[in-house]
Amino acid sequence: MQSRWNDIDAKAFEDAAVAAGQDPDLGLRIYTSRIIGADPDLVLHGGGNTSVKVTDVHGEAIIHIKGSGWDLDTIEAPGLPAVRMAPLLAARHGKKLTDPEMVALLRANLIDPASPNPSVEALLHAFLPFRFVDHTHATAILALADQKDMAETVRRIYGERLAFVPYVMPGFDLSIEADKIYRAQPDCEGLWLENHGLFTFADTAKASYDLMIEFVTMAEQELAAEGATLAGPQESDGIEDEALLQRLEKALRGEGSPFATALHMDYRSTPAIRDYVSRADIDEVSARGTVTPDHVIRIKPWPMIIKNDDGEQQIAEALAEYRARYEAYFARNAARADEPKTILDTYPRVIVIKGEGMVALGASESAARIGGDLCEQATRAINAAESYGRFTPISEADLFDMEYWTLEQAKLKVARA
Numbered sequence: 001m002q003s004r005w006n007d008i009d010a011k012a013f014e015d016a017a018v019a020a021g022q023d024p025d026l027g028l029r030i031y032t033s034r035i036i037g038a039d040p041d042l043v044l045h046g047g048g049n050t051s052v053k054v055t056d057v058h059g060e061a062i063i064h065i066k067g068s069g070w071d072l073d074t075i076e077a078p079g080l081p082a083v084r085m086a087p088l089l090a091a092r093h094g095k096k097l098t099d100p101e102m103v104a105l106l107r108a109n110l111i112d113p114a115s116p117n118p119s120v121e122a123l124l125h126a127f128l129p130f131r132f133v134d135h136t137h138a139t140a141i142l143a144l145a146d147q148k149d150m151a152e153t154v155r156r157i158y159g160e161r162l163a164f165v166p167y168v169m170p171g172f173d174l175s176i177e178a179d180k181i182y183r184a185q186p187d188c189e190g191l192w193l194e195n196h197g198l199f200t201f202a203d204t205a206k207a208s209y210d211l212m213i214e215f216v217t218m219a220e221q222e223l224a225a226e227g228a229t230l231a232g233p234q235e236s237d238g239i240e241d242e243a244l245l246q247r248l249e250k251a252l253r254g255e256g257s258p259f260a261t262a263l264h265m266d267y268r269s270t271p272a273i274r275d276y277v278s279r280a281d282i283d284e285v286s287a288r289g290t291v292t293p294d295h296v297i298r299i300k301p302w303p304m305i306i307k308n309d310d311g312e313q314q315i316a317e318a319l320a321e322y323r324a325r326y327e328a329y330f331a332r333n334a335a336r337a338d339e340p341k342t343i344l345d346t347y348p349r350v351i352v353i354k355g356e357g358m359v360a361l362g363a364s365e366s367a368a369r370i371g372g373d374l375c376e377q378a379t380r381a382i383n384a385a386e387s388y389g390r391f392t393p394i395s396e397a398d399l400f401d402m403e404y405w406t407l408e409q410a411k412l413k414v415a416r417a
């Protein structure tokens with residue numbers, strides 16, 4: 001992976017922060033957040049988060065942490081709300097918080113109460129005793145993080161430089177667990193989050209960014225050494241089957257559908273997508289889950305699968321089958337939840353057309369495009385994961401907990417508004 005760091009650009013961001021009366025490190029934080037966000041093989045659409053700890057004009061320690069609703073590639077100072085550090089650090093030794101309580105704690109300590117919600121990973125950022133903390137869902141990391149029992153392999157590749165964090169759902173529990181693991185290995189330079197992604201940290205923006213690039217490159221090399229070379233981002237070059245998309249649209253826009261009034265379809269057919277949808281075991285592999293937990297919010301746990309010559313009747317049947325399967329998934333998992341859950345709509349967000357391509361669905365053009373981008377990355381990660389070993393993402397129960405997480409449901413409501 002190529003570093004996008006450039007001294008002249010970095011200096012310009014630093015100078016702009018100073019001119020705006022901000023800490024120069026906030027300028028550098030914006031700069032490296034943007035160059036992380038500019039690489040689709042590091043983060044996509046609202047994924048990942050970054051922070052910087054500074055002292056404000058009153059001499060108080062604060063952390064600027066990515067706010068929800070912002071993308072790293074276009075982030076500006078208001079997208080990195082400032083939160084008082086001391087109350088966050090106190091949470092490390094306080095009582096266990098529910099995720100809504102954690103959000104309330106973060107909001108209560110915002111310097112500007114009009115700021116967006118700080119990232120749900122804010123506490124972990126605060127706990128890590130480094131000025132800069134970077135977190136991504138890099139494609140190469142996911143191809144390896146979505147394998148079973150990787151602790152030994154991570155140690156072989158990275159030695160003591162990374163600490164291995166077994167899967168915990170993002171939020172309060174992950175912050176507490178990951179911090180404990182960090183403190184047991186305080187010389188590490190990053191955290192490997194099983195089934196999820198990577199954290200790096202350092203006292204300068206450049207050092208933390210450089211570690212991210214270095215560790216992702218090491219993951220790419222590990223894949224390549226095992227013959228699982230990761231393909232780079234690819235443009236769609238397959239031909240859209242208009243008639244098939246029309247048959248699909250007809251089925252998807254029926255009464256009661258979330259797409260009844262608006263349906264946008266993002267069709268993609270790249271070499272990696274064709275490899276994926278041509279797999280003999282596509283039904284089974286695609287049912288395993290998403291490459292990183294928060295993708296389930298946008299694309300649901302699995303796609304609906306059709307064949308290119310399916311007629312209206314067959315597509316209607318595939319949809320009915322998908323919806324019944326989704327209802328069963330909900331019923332099975334809602335039964336063990338601590339709080340009552342309300343089922344979301346039961347329609348797919350992604351359609352696999354066997355042998356040909358994938359279609360991401362959205363009620364808006366941007367939702368469809370974002371879904372398409374996630375599929376583009378996911379197919380490359382899964383193809384590499386399968387040639388390396390076996391693609392093994394989080395379990396169905398963990399996917400459900402993420403999809404039906406109180407905080408994520410709130411985030412979607414904001415996105416729809």
Ligand SMILES: [Zn+2]
Nearest residue numbers: 048135196197
């Ligand atoms: Zn994450």
